[in-house]
Amino acid sequence: MLSLGALGSAAVMLALALALYAIVAGIAGAARRDPRLLTSARLSALAVFLAATTAIVVMQVALLTDDFSVRYVAEHSRIASPVWVKIVTMWAALEGSVLLWAWLLTAYTAVLAVTAPNTVLRPWALVVMQVVQLFFLSVVAFAANPFVVLANPPLDGPGANPLLQNHWMMAVHPVLMYLGFVGLTVPFAFAMAALITRRPGTEWMRLTRRWTLLGWAFMTAAIISGGWWSYEVLGWGGYWSWDPVENVSLMPWLTATAFLHSIQVQERRRMLKAWNLLLIVLTFSLTLLGTFLIRSGVISSVHAFGDGPVGPFFLAFFVIVTLASIALVAWRWDQVRDRADLDAVMSREGAFLGVNVLFLAMTFAVLLGTVFPLFVEATTGGRVTVGAPFFDAITLPVWMLVLLLMGIGPLLPWRRAEHQSLRLNLLAMGVAAVLALAVALALGMRRPYPLVTIALAGWNVASVGLLLAGAILPRARLTGRSIGEVFSRYAYEQKRRFGSMVVHLGVVVIAIGIVGSGGYRVDQQLRLPYGERVAFQGYELELLRPFSEQTGGRSSVGVEVAVFERGERITVLNPRINRFGDRQMLVPTPSVRYTLGHDLYLALAGAVDPNQDFVIIRAVQSPLVTWIWIGGAIVVLGAGYALTPSDRPLRRRTEAAARDAAARDAAATEAAPAKAAEAASDARAEA
Amino acid sequence: VTSLRGIARRRIVYGLLGLGVLAFAGFMISQALNTSLVYFILPSEYAQQPGQYQDRRLRLGGLVAPESVRFDDRDLQLAFDVTDGIATYPVRHVGSPPELFRENAGVVIEGRFTEDVFVSDNLLIKHSEVYEAPKDGHIDIEALRESLQ
Numbered sequence: 001m002l003s004l005g006a007l008g009s010a011a012v013m014l015a016l017a018l019a020l021y022a023i024v025a026g027i028a029g030a031a032r033r034d035p036r037l038l039t040s041a042r043l044s045a046l047a048v049f050l051a052a053t054t055a056i057v058v059m060q061v062a063l064l065t066d067d068f069s070v071r072y073v074a075e076h077s078r079i080a081s082p083v084w085v086k087i088v089t090m091w092a093a094l095e096g097s098v099l100l101w102a103w104l105l106t107a108y109t110a111v112l113a114v115t116a117p118n119t120v121l122r123p124w125a126l127v128v129m130q131v132v133q134l135f136f137l138s139v140v141a142f143a144a145n146p147f148v149v150l151a152n153p154p155l156d157g158p159g160a161n162p163l164l165q166n167h168w169m170m171a172v173h174p175v176l177m178y179l180g181f182v183g184l185t186v187p188f189a190f191a192m193a194a195l196i197t198r199r200p201g202t203e204w205m206r207l208t209r210r211w212t213l214l215g216w217a218f219m220t221a222a223i224i225s226g227g228w229w230s231y232e233v234l235g236w237g238g239y240w241s242w243d244p245v246e247n248v249s250l251m252p253w254l255t256a257t258a259f260l261h262s263i264q265v266q267e268r269r270r271m272l273k274a275w276n277l278l279l280i281v282l283t284f285s286l287t288l289l290g291t292f293l294i295r296s297g298v299i300s301s302v303h304a305f306g307d308g309p310v311g312p313f314f315l316a317f318f319v320i321v322t323l324a325s326i327a328l329v330a331w332r333w334d335q336v337r338d339r340a341d342l343d344a345v346m347s348r349e350g351a352f353l354g355v356n357v358l359f360l361a362m363t364f365a366v367l368l369g370t371v372f373p374l375f376v377e378a379t380t381g382g383r384v385t386v387g388a389p390f391f392d393a394i395t396l397p398v399w400m401l402v403l404l405l406m407g408i409g410p411l412l413p414w415r416r417a418e419h420q421s422l423r424l425n426l427l428a429m430g431v432a433a434v435l436a437l438a439v440a441l442a443l444g445m446r447r448p449y450p451l452v453t454i455a456l457a458g459w460n461v462a463s464v465g466l467l468l469a470g471a472i473l474p475r476a477r478l479t480g481r482s483i484g485e486v487f488s489r490y491a492y493e494q495k496r497r498f499g500s501m502v503v504h505l506g507v508v509v510i511a512i513g514i515v516g517s518g519g520y521r522v523d524q525q526l527r528l529p530y531g532e533r534v535a536f537q538g539y540e541l542e543l544l545r546p547f548s549e550q551t552g553g554r555s556s557v558g559v560e561v562a563v564f565e566r567g568e569r570i571t572v573l574n575p576r577i578n579r580f581g582d583r584q585m586l587v588p589t590p591s592v593r594y595t596l597g598h599d600l601y602l603a604l605a606g607a608v609d610p611n612q613d614f615v616i617i618r619a620v621q622s623p624l625v626t627w628i629w630i631g632g633a634i635v636v637l638g639a640g641y642a643l644t645p646s647d648r649p650l651r652r653r654t655e656a657a658a659r660d661a662a663a664r665d666a667a668a669t670e671a672a673p674a675k676a677a678e679a680a681s682d683a684r685a686e687a
Numbered sequence: 688v689t690s691l692r693g694i695a696r697r698r699i700v701y702g703l704l705g706l707g708v709l710a711f712a713g714f715m716i717s718q719a720l721n722t723s724l725v726y727f728i729l730p731s732e733y734a735q736q737p738g739q740y741q742d743r744r745l746r747l748g749g750l751v752a753p754e755s756v757r758f759d760d761r762d763l764q765l766a767f768d769v770t771d772g773i774a775t776y777p778v779r780h781v782g783s784p785p786e787l788f789r790e791n792a793g794v795v796i797e798g799r800f801t802e803d804v805f806v807s808d809n810l811l812i813k814h815s816e817v818y819e820a821p822k823d824g825h826i827d828i829e830a831l832r833e834s835l836q
Binding site for chain 2: 341357365368369372376382383384385386387388389390393394525527577586588604605606607614616618
């Protein structure tokens, strides 16, 4: 029988060869304008995808059938694990993760090859995608091959990393992250294509607008779900510790967020061409740099530089990508430089530019804090870590400014603000901010950052309210329709604009969650004797009994703790410690009572010893923390809404002054398209 | 339409403003870095230069010295000695000893030295496959350092 390992390796090599062919055919076809070669290059994108899919299927079969002759399975899987753990084991360790990343890349490229409109950019964009996937497939084939065949396969393996097995979120989080990274490879590829073909206009960003937003939404979802995972697993009641792994996921997100805003400036004002190109280069290369930093072990020590098999590969590719893209921008400088100039700072583009600078400053600070220990170790030999206080001190004031601009920016018109309407809007927002501040003060909040954040939350809610009122009230007045009707029509027709409002509201909700959980968390160790009630933050906790459980390769030891509020028993929490297989590592697993006001979070702080008549518990009360997850969901839903296709072309309104006239037009003509749409859907139903 | 000279002047103003912001940001960043760097040291390194590490936030690595562990489960006060075979210092920690905390276990504790007592607020067990606890009392400092990182 053919071994699965050999089959997997063969599939990867085939994908590699096909990708190489697609690059050669793509370049030759584009240079000679040979449609047959170009079609062949596009079809090879599908073939690469099929070959990579074969490799993925082989890996899944090997995992699910416990084929320990495949080294990756032997090192990371285990017979007793439940099926879902076996499936996700594919991305629980390095080699499988790179394989998954490569496969998602081939999938995106295949979709692009089929769906991207036939423009001059397409062949080159596909070539760039193929080069990127050639790199990933080479890493899989030559540096981190998961299909290596073991001559003497073991009878069973150790299973996946316990921290990852401990929560289903780990099945989702890495996939979301890679979907985000890969999604942002698409605008990068088109940006490079635009430079190669000397068309650095807005075409490349219009073609990839959806991909950019999709990638950004996936990354946002990945970061939020990663935070939730650490909250539910790591047992300290927090969700973000400025760990290097977290930082390197945040950096490309920050630059991608900047990019999402600055491309609008280029679309409207034909400014910031070079800036946008550099931003997408930066975003893409930061994903490579991050992977290098995490996977090479260089973060824990510069001497671990060569430890991981893939570190040097990612570093080399990062350097090549960065230098080549910057060289390309420099080479095309004549086409890329801006000829327009900022008319006024108080304009939409001024605000977008400001928020861009802020996001880049944050990216730089996070990067500096993440790699600074390397400099110190390389120069003085001392081992240091940069603690959370550094990142808080640098990023919190910047976030405040971001929130400030987030409220102003969308209300400013392009080019130049008319002072009259702006002043009224700012006044209304200022009043809302003061009201929010007063509520916060009345609730007893005294610390500066939480107070400012709450005020800015009021500011932003008012801003979204004003935006909606400005869009809806004139239409309602002119058309005589009810406000609800105009609102739903507006939300339906202006999907991008409405989606962005939803996203901004989600950000406000997240900010409130961070204020509560970051500023007002109570964290305490408690000695709980059996059968006695111990007070904690308005609750009483009573230790009922210890328990132990065996399920699907996992053994747990824990305690049942009854929770009382005002004398009434409201729930029983089960903090526990999990052990997976015969691994040494213990995973303390907290138990959480979620409410909208605050979470009650219990984790075992010490051993559950049968000879002891008490257990020591870490109890955390974390106010408003649930709103972070809710806000994250709102952000992702808003982005998803903006992504849904609209079934009629959007009316372009470039001038704020033309808005009323447009509304009047819409009132006069809207019956016609509606009828047409009805007729079309009837026709479809008949067909 | 703005005159060319106006544009040039505005660019200079923006440039200077940008430089000012950069300088301010650089100052803020270096300040923040200075105050939030946490050094990782072993007890023997502290012994060489106690003055340098006094009242600074540190991550102290070492082994739990045998027969030094006392835990008061009423007040949740944990006291033990941390050693790297060359120097040994007493540690005070509020909270329960974690599961797997035992003599000769590798630990990393975060906190400050006041006088020569290390007051910790974070206690991590490093169960390393690399470093084996010493059987004959001899500790390989470099291996210990690597295993605790």
